[in-house]
Amino acid sequence: MAENLMEKLVALCKRRGFIYPGSEIYGGLGGTWDYGPVGSLLKKNLKDLWWKEMVQLRNDIVGVDAAIMMNPKAWEASGHVEAFTDPLVECKICHQRFRADKPEEIALHEKSHKDVRIEWTEPQQFNLLVKSYLGVLEGKQSEIFLRGEITNGVHVNFRNVVDSTRVKIPFGIAQIGKAFRNEITPGNFTFRSREFEQMEVQFYIKPEQNEGKKWFEYWKKNRMDFYLSLGMAKENLRFRDHADNERAHYAKAATDIEYKAPFGWSEFMGIHHRGDWDLSRHQKYSGKDMTYKDPVSGESYIPWDIETSAGVDRSILFLLLDAYTEEEKRIVMKLSPKIAPYKVAVFPLLANKEELVGKAREIYESLRKNFMTAWDDRGNIGKRYLAQDEIGTPWCVTVDFQTLEDGMVTVRDRDTAQQTRVKIGELKDYFVSHLI
């Protein structure tokens, strides 16, 4: 069933325009995915909601949007050039490469050679940074990296943000953007991709043990609550603390939030206590002062950073898996209305009755000013409901003959399939009240 669920979801994503394989007509490009008309809306809604909660509704977080390409020194400072590696082994028969720390994938590959015993090369450290070149000459001089995580673009602007705004510690800097990793074996649909998007807050605090503990716990709860508020099932989510030997090179403490995916419990966001690693390294490598001067006490220090880092694509994948519901006669994507691609769909009961189509069109044009609204006049109502259920549209509005007499429409709820009559003039408020 679990394997099956992944296959069903991948098929639905393609069929309904959530996610397609990247450059598919050329046979694809491993580890890349394209979001279709419905998927791009879902992704945008998730990012917008995240930004609203982090930046718009808080006094202590501001946003930035830093460049993907950075001075290569920034990656030396952050330790990525040296330590951002996975151990790689190569099958001596077919020369395919795998991660030495993924025994299940190695076992699977060994089976693929049937009775032949595979010899593997010794593990080598393989750097995950994606290289590129700027300027007219290829070579060391012009070599740059596409960012392997979005964090660095925030830290290098710490000074700028402190000097150009009124932020005071504790405060955070939020950012959403793309990152790139030369994953050896991308897989599990969008889970392990080579190009992906992250949403992160670097939250700067006073360098004190108690402050560190307090904010680490605060952000753990805050982030778990975010995913629960999107309707994800509690039993499918858990925290997992990193053991001492698996923490990233910068982390003092780290916890993942994991989802119970069909391919096992899997990390899609982390809360990391990075200490003063980033700022002190950037101070050392750039020679620029990264200390913060407390305006009240006059103390100077390099702040600590509590980071929350979420994969946008992984979040989307797990929100989709969690929302996927099979009922007797339909598949329903029970996505939270807050992030559903379309909020409303409008139908005329019959496509060949001008009065119905005209009225429905009028409602459609009015609602779309406030909500992403779908229009459908194909086939019968039942089929239109099924199509909207599969893309997770929470409400369908139907204009029927009675509408022309009493000015009311039928609003059908996605999850319960219950129908309510609502006055046309009250539709907007009806949806707004359900979306907050």
Ligand SMILES: [Zn+2]
């Ligand atoms: Zn092989």
